[in-house]
Amino acid sequence: MKAAVLYSTVPAVPAPGSAPGKRRYADAKPLVVQELDQPQPRAGELGVAITYSSLCHSDLSVVDGSRVRPLPMALGHEAVGRVVSVGGGVADVSVGDHVVLVFVPSCGHCRACRSERPALCHRAAETNSSGDLLHGPALLRTPAGERINHHLGVSAFADYAVVARESVVVIDDDVPDTVAAMFGCAVLTGMGAVLNTAGVNPGQSVAVFGLGAVGLSAVMAGRLAGAAGVIAIDPNPGKHQLALDAGATAVGTPADAARLVEEAAGDGVDVAVEAVGSTGVIATCLELVTRGGAVVSVGLPHPSAELTVPALQFAGAGKRLLGSYMGDAVPGRDIPKYLGYWREGRLPVGLLHTDTRPLTEINEGLDALASGQVVRRLFRA
Incomplete structure (x- = not known):
């Protein structure tokens, strides 16, 4: 599989003495698009072929170090894809399902989840901070065996991801991927x-x-x-x-x-x-x-x-x-509801989509987002 991995951060402010107008991220290339061993889902997990991922300021804040995460980490948390494999114990999602990925995989049992506030799930906060998945330790590895941490349980700047069942919402097949990609965040x-x-x-x-x-x-x-x-x-x-x-x-x-x-x-x-x-x-x-x-x-x-x-x-x-x-959202309730507004023509989500680029241009995308040139740039691996 291919994924964009962050090994070290690049400060948001250029270092003193750096060249004026320097393309900070395009030149520094903090995200390395590389081959990783492709893991299989464990019990409670899914393998998802990523169709499009979307670059968000939350990704940028990890790259510039303002949101501290364990490195190295495969970034990306907003995406759409198709399920290609299903782990044990998952009965309500099937291979071929069209899914939006969600960056808080609520456990369903903690204090926040019991209070119908899954966006504040305690267990998800722990695993998202540690770079693990809801149902077990990080799965991503380089061919040499080095652990790569997961970003918010998703790691969507890739062509494939293993995620918890709780990290996806199944949507209708006819929703365009360029629309669906922006619903998860x-x-x-x-x-x-x-x-x-x-x-x-x-x-x-x-x-x-x-x-x-x-x-x-x-x-x-x-x-x-x-x-x-x-x-x-x-x-x-x-x-x-x-x-x-x-x-x-x-x-x-x-x-x-x-x-x-x-x-x-x-x-x-x-x-x-x-x-x-x-x-x-x-x-x-x-x-x-x-x-x-x-x-x-x-x-x-x-x-x-x-x-x-x-x-x-x-x-x-x-x-x-x-x-x-995450908007105090209940993703399984709110994503279908908001897609309903989109179908009715009342939610012009297409306005957010600036353009689409190959994943190899992810570092140039960081500069475009930081400078305000784009709203949502989508990437395809």
């Missing part, structure tokens, strides 16, 4: 932040900060929820038309945010979604929500980042700061 996370975490109701107002694939999915969700206004904010004007096409009623840069909120919602929006990974943006969102409003934090700040905000905004103004991991 971007759509689940952005849609879920609005529909599950915030529970936006018709007539409310929403502001979304950060117009990557997750933020644009949140914009689509605001429109689906019947929000009276959906304000989309990003410093890159090149993303503003995409946001309008996704359902935003107003767009602008961060400098425009306060004015747009005042024009649309007076004393503040009901819900603000932070999809940047910035504590400064979280603080701004808290300022721009109305009394009793909610800020949903979706982005992943650096682990060392700390948030300082006026504490009186909470008890004094009834504002809420809500964390949202």
